[in-house]
Amino acid sequence: MHDDDPWAFLKTHTPARIAQGRTGRSLPTSxxxxxxxxxxxxxxxxxxxxxxxxxxxxxxxxxxxxxPINSEAVDRQLYLKRPDLGRKLSEASHTTLQQLAYHSRFDLCIVVADGLSALAINRYALPVVTGLVEQATTLNWSVAPLCLVEQGRVAIGDEIAHSLKADLVVVLIGERPGLSSPDSMGAYLTYRPRPGLTDESRNCVSNIRPNGLSHAFAIQKITYLLTEMKRRQLSGVLLKDDMPTYTLPHTSSPVVTVQSPETPD
Structure with missing residues (x-):
């Protein structure tokens, strides 16, 4: 016999897998x-x-x-087995960026990478990139060529932006899928990116998707953090997110602004 779970009302407040009910000692078939x-x-x-x-x-x-950019991970299986290779540019991509050889610095570099959910990037990257480029134009910031990375992890953005001589980098990447969020996109931001930086140098805005953080608010949050990075000349754990909380819309998940070990990198 199926017993109703007395905590079932909680399911109206979260997509988390709670109050599933039971049949005897097991979950219901559904x-x-x-x-x-x-x-x-x-x-x-x-x-x-x-x-x-x-x-x-x-x-x-x-x-x-x-x-178009590739990491040193030549296919998906190698990418999943060797995270370190996803953080490094392939030789061909490194050559491509060297050939661009810009003499002046850019204010902003935007990198789009598949990460652990290309599905998220296919669905949500374009509107966020569009909004960020529009914001940069409003701020009179110069924007480096957009880079689209296959088999990439977060840290590859540092090498790309350093090669393009950019003061700021935003890496939009597919986050590790969860059981209620296979299509979540994250944005990782760094001031004065360069190879060898570690997690504490980055800030993150996570869970960008319709059931998480909206595109519009993600653009607002990312622009705020980038502006503060440029003004204060720092990023990561040294940069506190003081954006007024009253501007935060209702979302199913919180905003995370410091990268954690559970990210795609």
């Missing part, structure tokens, strides 16, 4: 099937691939001549 479906979606997200051609065309409409 709850078990739901778990298996969400688990399959999370696994599929990890193995999803960028729609590279479409994204490059779309990014070109936002800011001319986006640059």
């Amino acid at each position: 709850a078990l099937l739901s778990f298996q479906l969400d688990h399959a979606r999370a696994r599929d997200a990890v193995h999803s691939t960028l729609d590279t051609a479409l994204l490059l065309n779309q990014l070109n409409e936002v800011h001319p001549s986006p640059v």
Whole structure:
């Protein structure tokens, strides 16, 4: 016999897997099937691939001549087994960036990487990139060529931005899928990026998706942090997020502003 869970009302407040009910000592069949479906979606997200051609065309409409980039991880299996290779530019990509050889610095570099959920990038990267480029234009900031990275992790953005001589970098990347969020995108921000930086040098705005942090507010939050980084000439744990909390919309998950060990990097 199926017993109703007295805590079922909590399900109206969170997408977390709580108050699933029970049949005897087990979960109801519907709850078990739901778990298996969400688990399959999370696994599929990890193995999803960028729609590279479409994204490059779309990014070109936002800011001319986006640059396709690859990490040293030559395929998905190697990427998952060797996280370190996802943090490094391939030799060909390094050469490509060297050939661009800009003499002046850029204010901002925007990097888009598949991370652990290319699904998230395919769905949500474009509106956030568009908004950030518009904000940069309003601030009279120069924007480096947009970079689209396959098999990339967070730290690869430091090497890219350093090669392009950018003062600030934003890495938009697919986050590790959860059972209720296979398509979550994160934004990782660094002041004066360069190879060798570690997690404490970065700030993060996470869970960017319709059921998490809206595109509009993510753009607002990222722009605020970038402006503070440029003004105060620092980032990471030294930069506190003092953006007024009353501007925060209702979301299903909190905003995280310091990178943790559970991120794609």
